[in-house]
Amino acid sequence: MIETRDLTHRYGPSEGRGEPETESSADPDAPASPVALRDVSLTVPDGEFLVLAGANGSGKSTLVRHFNGLLTPTTGEVLVDDDPVGDDLVAARTRVGMVFQEPRDCFVAATVARDVAFGPENLGLDRAEIDRRVERALAAVNMAGRGDERIDRLSGGEQERVAVAGALAMEPSHLVLDEPFTGLDESARASVLAHLRDLHREGTGIVLVTHDLRDVLDPADRLVILADGAVAVDGAPDAAVDALADLPVRRPERC
Amino acid sequence: MSTATEDVDLVGEEIAANIARAALFAALTGVFAYVSFQLPVTSVPFTLQVLGVFLAGVFLGPVWGVASMVLYVVAGAVGAPVFAYGSAGLGSLFGQWGGYLWSYPLAAGIVGIGVHGRGELADPGHVGLGRLVGAMAAATLVIYAFGTLGYAIVGDVSLVTALVAAALPFVPAEAIKAAATVAIVRSDAVTAR
Amino acid sequence: MLTYEPGDSVGHRVGARSKLLLQAAFAGAAFAHTDPVGLAALTGLALALLALAATPPRAVFAEYRGVLPFLAAAPAIESFRLGAPWVDPAAAVGPALAAYRTLLLLALVAAYVRTTPVRESEAAVARLVPGKPGRLLGLGVGLVFRLLPVLQADLARTREAMAVRLGDRRPLRERIRLVATAGLTRALSRTDRLAVALRARCLSWNPTPPEATFGRADALALLLAVALLAWAAWDVWPALGVGG
Numbered sequence: 001m002i003e004t005r006d007l008t009h010r011y012g013p014s015e016g017r018g019e020p021e022t023e024s025s026a027d028p029d030a031p032a033s034p035v036a037l038r039d040v041s042l043t044v045p046d047g048e049f050l051v052l053a054g055a056n057g058s059g060k061s062t063l064v065r066h067f068n069g070l071l072t073p074t075t076g077e078v079l080v081d082d083d084p085v086g087d088d089l090v091a092a093r094t095r096v097g098m099v100f101q102e103p104r105d106c107f108v109a110a111t112v113a114r115d116v117a118f119g120p121e122n123l124g125l126d127r128a129e130i131d132r133r134v135e136r137a138l139a140a141v142n143m144a145g146r147g148d149e150r151i152d153r154l155s156g157g158e159q160e161r162v163a164v165a166g167a168l169a170m171e172p173s174h175l176v177l178d179e180p181f182t183g184l185d186e187s188a189r190a191s192v193l194a195h196l197r198d199l200h201r202e203g204t205g206i207v208l209v210t211h212d213l214r215d216v217l218d219p220a221d222r223l224v225i226l227a228d229g230a231v232a233v234d235g236a237p238d239a240a241v242d243a244l245a246d247l248p249v250r251r252p253e254r255c
Numbered sequence: 256m257s258t259a260t261e262d263v264d265l266v267g268e269e270i271a272a273n274i275a276r277a278a279l280f281a282a283l284t285g286v287f288a289y290v291s292f293q294l295p296v297t298s299v300p301f302t303l304q305v306l307g308v309f310l311a312g313v314f315l316g317p318v319w320g321v322a323s324m325v326l327y328v329v330a331g332a333v334g335a336p337v338f339a340y341g342s343a344g345l346g347s348l349f350g351q352w353g354g355y356l357w358s359y360p361l362a363a364g365i366v367g368i369g370v371h372g373r374g375e376l377a378d379p380g381h382v383g384l385g386r387l388v389g390a391m392a393a394a395t396l397v398i399y400a401f402g403t404l405g406y407a408i409v410g411d412v413s414l415v416t417a418l419v420a421a422a423l424p425f426v427p428a429e430a431i432k433a434a435a436t437v438a439i440v441r442s443d444a445v446t447a448r
Numbered sequence: 449m450l451t452y453e454p455g456d457s458v459g460h461r462v463g464a465r466s467k468l469l470l471q472a473a474f475a476g477a478a479f480a481h482t483d484p485v486g487l488a489a490l491t492g493l494a495l496a497l498l499a500l501a502a503t504p505p506r507a508v509f510a511e512y513r514g515v516l517p518f519l520a521a522a523p524a525i526e527s528f529r530l531g532a533p534w535v536d537p538a539a540a541v542g543p544a545l546a547a548y549r550t551l552l553l554l555a556l557v558a559a560y561v562r563t564t565p566v567r568e569s570e571a572a573v574a575r576l577v578p579g580k581p582g583r584l585l586g587l588g589v590g591l592v593f594r595l596l597p598v599l600q601a602d603l604a605r606t607r608e609a610m611a612v613r614l615g616d617r618r619p620l621r622e623r624i625r626l627v628a629t630a631g632l633t634r635a636l637s638r639t640d641r642l643a644v645a646l647r648a649r650c651l652s653w654n655p656t657p658p659e660a661t662f663g664r665a666d667a668l669a670l671l672l673a674v675a676l677l678a679w680a681a682w683d684v685w686p687a688l689g690v691g692g
Contacts, residue, residue, distance in 0.1 A: 278591035344557025
């Protein structure tokens, strides 16, 4: 279970990229630093398929980066399985696996199996266990037997699946994907989504960050929409979609 | 599946970011090693490696600038095609031009110290022109001192021959690379925190 | 360009560490014996090693063709005299032997690169250097191998785009700036993403060590390296003035 309590995140003055809204600071002499998240309280139960939507700059990516301690809250706290994330980063990062936008920038190794093994190797597991995990993770994304292939020769959809396998090899209870469909064509998008549905069916919690809601509401248990760093909508997908009218997200075609 | 998480010694945020950047500048230097331009007058083809050395010192500072060039040399030594014209290997380090390669970590350190001093990293865009140019001139001097001496010793030739064959034709290009470095540092396009 | 060629020659079976050690020992012997007899013996050894590594000398020659004029420059300049008879061939002997030695060392590099996959080179670095520096070095070297093709592609695109837009007519300094800036900006945002991804996957100081194999081929390579070092020391030791 992932839980945020009154989570507020303010970027340092030098990090103010994009256009998050600025807020007057308590100290009048300090430069106003942009607020990315304000008072977000959210609980993600185990096994839930959550779609997290919102426009660019709404704070989606910032929010999920708190789930495993990649960012530290300015105020508020984040708990994974009731433990504060900062107390045991290794536990948080193994329980919450993360796949980033532009996977091809995030690979560590040149070949598939070597890259998928990177996480388990960092945990110091023995070779037999690492091999078992790599095999299982690759099988889960339909890449079994392709461990020796070079990653840069794979298609975009295959690269995305290898990135998912890299996160799965940590055997997380939640898998967070930040805009996984960027740059994928329709068939690759469909295949990645199908694998996510399978993982969800087998019990892995999925947090899917996207600004494009086509097809993703059907498997989702819940839809959360962020606007200006705060939760604007939170509920069952069908009910939540009705609240979308004024929000800048791409609406599903069937609605 | 539980892991003994307390045994895992995580690499901190700052070091993770710096090792990625050090590797980036090492790879960039390697790519520059086979971009060749021709000097207008002498028509000697020169590569941009030294530009990578300058940039590593300017953007990473003394400590990680040196680390970056150590990565460059070690990666090349174990077979990454990052030396001039895509060559590699331990043999290159012991070859005629090896002196140049050995000098790069030191040269990046000189640029780093010259530009940033010993404390916190300064914003390279706001460092004075004199400091930038002075640091790069000192680094160039070291690179050529190592390079020429290495060429003379390993190649078993006199210093004069070494200067003629391995240094003088390339020196004008260094001025151009230094000027390009200043332009890069001052351009808005590159923002490295 | 030299790249790894999968295969099952003796050279492929020797570990990266042993091959690096052997190269260093070979270099030591070559420096100690840069004379016609010594280099002839080492040429024989180099040819044998190339054969064991399934690397035909032809491939080596093709690889280093571009380097040959540079290698020939030193003896040519050294033998030049300002005044009759203008050329002094005797002065070229030393530099020519030195240039030939460099060629021998490069030949072994070709054999190494063709028989050693990247991950073994990475592991060799991590094993040769102990502790945290070794971890950073191994990781960093792996990342350099990973980033190279990406940056090459970036740079090729930029140069192409520049040529299309008549960038060729700009001053040289401006062209270099354009090429470098394009590569740099893209690459910096890339590496920041990469660093976050590394942390998300628990980048640690104490990962599972790379698999170590030490076979009969390694033992033979090490034996050869020791023999070469002994041969090098044989001549160098008295030269250092030990015992007068």
